[in-house]
Amino acid sequence: MSRFFTKTLEELEPYVPGEQPQNQKYIKLNTNENPYPPSPWVKEVLTADEADKLRLYSDPTCKTLVDALSARYDLEPDQIMLGNGSDEVLAFAVRAFCDENTPLVFPDVTYGCYPIWASLNRISTKIIPLEEDFSIDPTKYYNAGGTIVLANPNAPTGMALTRDQMEGILKNNQENVVIVDEAYVDFGAESCLNLIPYYDNLVVVQTFSKSHNLAGARVGYAMAQASLIEDLNRIKFSFHPYNINRLSMLAAAASIQDVAYFRNCCEKIIRTREETAKTLKEMGLEVLPSKANFLFARTDRILGADLYKSLKARGVLVRHFGKPRTAPYVRITIGTDEEMKAFLNILGDLLRGQGA
Numbered sequence: 540m541s542r543f544f545t546k547t548l549e550e551l552e553p554y555v556p557g558e559q560p561q562n563q564k565y566i567k568l569n570t571n572e573n574p575y576p577p578s579p580w581v582k583e584v585l586t587a588d589e590a591d592k593l594r595l596y597s598d599p600t601c602k603t604l605v606d607a608l609s610a611r612y613d614l615e616p617d618q619i620m621l622g623n624g625s626d627e628v629l630a631f632a633v634r635a636f637c638d639e640n641t642p643l644v645f646p647d648v649t650y651g652c653y654p655i656w657a658s659l660n661r662i663s664t665k666i667i668p669l670e671e672d673f674s675i676d677p678t679k680y681y682n683a684g685g686t687i688v689l690a691n692p693n694a695p696t697g698m699a700l701t702r703d704q705m706e707g708i709l710k711n712n713q714e715n716v717v718i719v720d721e722a723y724v725d726f727g728a729e730s731c732l733n734l735i736p737y738y739d740n741l742v743v744v745q746t747f748s749k750s751h752n753l754a755g756a757r758v759g760y761a762m763a764q765a766s767l768i769e770d771l772n773r774i775k776f777s778f779h780p781y782n783i784n785r786l787s788m789l790a791a792a793a794s795i796q797d798v799a800y801f802r803n804c805c806e807k808i809i810r811t812r813e814e815t816a817k818t819l820k821e822m823g824l825e826v827l828p829s830k831a832n833f834l835f836a837r838t839d840r841i842l843g844a845d846l847y848k849s850l851k852a853r854g855v856l857v858r859h860f861g862k863p864r865t866a867p868y869v870r871i872t873i874g875t876d877e878e879m880k881a882f883l884n885i886l887g888d889l890l891r892g893q894g895a
């Protein structure tokens with residue numbers, strides 16, 4: 540930190556992203572990307588003509604993509620707002636809906652960026668511990684006294700609340716905004732999308748990074764009643780009006796229209812997840828019930844940190860989080876069947892080496 544860095548943010552501890560090695564050396568199961576390429580429709584729209592148009596600014600209203608999302612989800616265009624990844628959408632939402640009198644409310648084990656955005660904006664937090672089994676008790680969020688952000692499914696556990704449970708939270712927080720981060724919802728959880736007409740306090744956030752195979756394009760979106768979207772746009776146009784670049788906008792619009800390809804990839808990932816979870820359990824690991832494109836698993840035979848290191852030494856990247864409740868576990872992204880088979884073989888060898 541230089542002597543010029545603002546004293547008001549001295550305590551800020553930035554997010555540490557999962558490793559992104561720029562080679563093919565690893566079986567990469569660490570950052571919840573989709574193992575399958577984007578829809579073939581994406582390649583068709585990324586033409587040389589479009590590359591030429593990069594001399595022009597992108598459309599700050601993101602009309603092409605907003606219209607594509609509006610058609611796909613049966614919402615009005617003024618109910619949708621685009622961000623540079625859902626990270627940006629969520630960060631804008633924290634900026635818009637929290638302040639010195641309105642804390643950000645979230646679980647002790649969840650997406651690591653939530654406390655960081657609170658810290659960046661100098662907003663206080665109200666942290667509600669997960670239950671012993673890592674589930675969320677929705678009633679603990681009733682009348683929360685702040686803006687709630689819940690990843691559903693949660694990360695890194697993969698466990699999900701039902702739509703009815705989420706509706707209980709919405710009903711019992713008429714005075715609070717509830718942000719539902721649905722980054723992983725397409726892998727088997729229930730979306731809150733169809734609750735939008737009934738709740739003026741609901742913001743649903745989704746992303747193209749996971750189920751739409753476009754993590755590198757950096758596109759996420761909020762869906763809510765028009766008044767909340769107007770608030771989010773006030774922040775966006777005060778911060779970064781051209782936040783979505785031309786090529787990513789085209790790629791995302793093509794991808795959202797190829798529903799058959801999207802469904803096929805999600806189904807494959809869900810099937811692979813269930814088979815992998817079954818095998819891990821047969822190998823004696825404890826695996827949390829996941830509705831996401833990853834599994835959170837542990838074994839008594841080796842510490843989470845050591846398992847992460849040993850797998851990396853054998854060419855497999857998974858993710859380890861060193862906080863007290865998560866330290867025994869590793870988070871394993873679901874790859875292709877071939878990748879998971881190779882991972883399970885390597886894990887089996889490794890555990891046998893531990894005397895199992």
Ligand SMILES: Cc1ncc(COP(=O)(O)O)c(C=O)c1O
Nearest residue numbers: 624625626650690694722746748
């Ligand atoms: C729960 C959750 N929300 C949001 C994000 C951000 O995703 P992106 O900015 O790629 O849309 C992630 C990324 O891993 C995540 O795990």
